[in-house]
Amino acid sequence: MSPTINQDGKGERTLSSTMEQAGGPRPARTLPPGSGQGDASVLTRRIEEANAAGRIAFIPFITAGFPSPAKFSAALRELDEGGADIIEVGVPFSDPVADGPVVEEASRRALAAGTGLRGILEELAADAACRRAPVVLMGYYNPFLQYGLTRFAQDAAAAGVSGCIVPDLPVDEDGPLRAALAARAVALIPLVGVNTSPARMRAYARGAAGYVYLVSVLGVTGERAAFADELAGAFTRAAGVFSLPLAVGFGFSGPEQLKNLPFRPQAVVVGSALLRFLDAGGSAADFIRKFFAD
Secondary structure, eight states, X not given: OEEEEBTTSOEEEEOOSOOOOOOSOOOOOXXXXXXXXXXXXXXXXXXXXXXXXXXXXXXXXXXXXXSOHHHHHHHHHHHHHTTOSSEEEEOOOSOOTTOOHHHHHHHHHHHHTTOOHHHHHHHHHHHGGGOOSXXXXXXXXXXXHHHOHHHHHHHHHHTTEEEEEOTTOOGGGOHHHHHHHHTTTOEEOOEEOTTOOHHHHHHXXXXXXXXXXEEOSSSOSOOOSSOOTTHHHHHHHHHHHOSSOEEEESSOOSGGGGGGOSSOOSEEEEOHHHXXXXXXXXXXXXHHHHHHHO
């Protein structure tokens, strides 16, 4: 079964014909070619396909290596098989300034288990050929910079990564990473907020690819019962600036919340609710069933 979120914001389940089937520091090496390839345009296409089918695209976020490396691998497969349109994979970092307590704790435990960027890319590369959903890496700039931007872009593309989101990298300083990723057809996805001005949005739009991540609150990640009053205005401003689909994240835990929005985003990102469910012993497959049954 493949989950959908219809344009009324209600969850439903429909049959899908497209169901398919880390570790610590390692010696520096480049991933073997041919295990996958970057494709920024597939991100836009997957969201547009969902919208054309009358639903909001579903983008789950999961921290790599959490709740354990083995359970992460299983969750990644289940999210893909369960109908995720895009999967965001968090790169754990020791100082996750944009993240709330759930994602922060997930990062801490993943790092303690030895999860690192090279291991994440190797795992993604191993399964790239059989994944249906494109993968976006979401992480802070330091691990990418330490890895080496050119080598990171090459290895990410080889691992089938289609895009990256870097919350602590402002548009004024993103040139080197953007250029490295663009050379491998990997999107650097802009992250804008309810307080981002139209001028600032236009600066991001000049190099935007894939989709736009609109942060729903002035604050960190985490589940919320309500969203900032400014969100509707921010969505309208972003829709007037960007030609790409708009994905709203930071705070969503179920389709019911979409009913209270005065607009309909093209995609919704769900992270903390999924991580909490996995940490309590649930599976990603069960989360998808519960999420769309609520």
